[in-house]
Amino acid sequence: MIPIFDTHAHLDLEPFSNDFDTVIQRLESGTLPVVLDELLEQPIEMTGVLLPGIDAQSSFRCAELAKRLPFFRAAAAIHPNYVVNATENDWKTVTELAHNDLVVAIGETGLDRHWDYTPIEQQIAALRQHIDLAVQTAKPIQIHCRDAWNDMLPILRRAVQEKKLTGIIHAFSGEPEQAMECIDLGFYLSFAGSVTYRNAKFSPLWESAKIVPADRLLIETDSPYMPPHPFRGKLKRNEPTLAVLVAHRLAELRGVTLKEIAETTTQNAKQLLW
Ligand SMILES: [Zn+2]
Secondary structure, eight states, X not given: OEEEEESOBOTTSGGGSSSHHHHHHHHHHTOOSSOOTTTOSSOEEEEEEEEEOSSXXXXXXXXXXXXXXXXXXXXXXXXXXXXXXXXXXXHHHHHHHHTSTTEEEEEEEEEETTTOOSOHHHHHHHHHHHHHHHHHHTOOEEEEEESOHHHHHHHHHHHHHHXXXXXXXXXXXXXXXXXXXXXXXXXXXXXXXXXXXOSGGGHHXXXXXXXXXXXXXXXXXXXXXXXXXXXXXXXXXXXXXXXXXXXXXXXXHHTSOHHHHHHHHHHHHHHHHO
């Protein structure tokens, strides 16, 4: 068996609403949504899926979905792009959910200068609020960082120095230097479909994937987004079992077996989240 723990899948979003039971069945049996015989000499077993919230309603849906399978857990937060719309009541909902037993992390939160829907000052204030919530609940934080490393790293550094904070950098996209900074801060780095992409612009990310210590490595799909190679632009929707392709790519980059990456990342995720 190849154990697969997907630390980031938005299964509460619209692309999954029509056939969620089919997706559940595939996860229970470790069945891929596509045929990949040449890669998989052994069957997959899903060992965990973390469902991150992107706003109050989504966090609530994720906490409800987490009851559906024994290896589901949820995270609660307001995604930086949606902070601009969040009401006081939404913050109250997220704070309450953060104390729920099936909610094992605070996420996804972070900073996004790519879309910039929410003014950056407001994103930073929300990130700090999520950090406080993670500290209060003693749960890890799940960080989204897009084109915002220069803002992100000092905030995390200060939080780690002053408070007891740990967490995951979700869909890590940085260069080796940023990877090392995150490692120094005690964070886990979660790799997604982007590390499987073949364009040269991803080569700094491949280098990052080579240098992360094995005990800080995680994998994810970011479903329904970011289908891994060779399905980029070909699959309408990504699914958690396809995290096996991320594990496969990490194995290739690090010169170890798929099984080794799969086992290590499952072990790391369980240690951090369960
Ligand atoms: Zn996400």
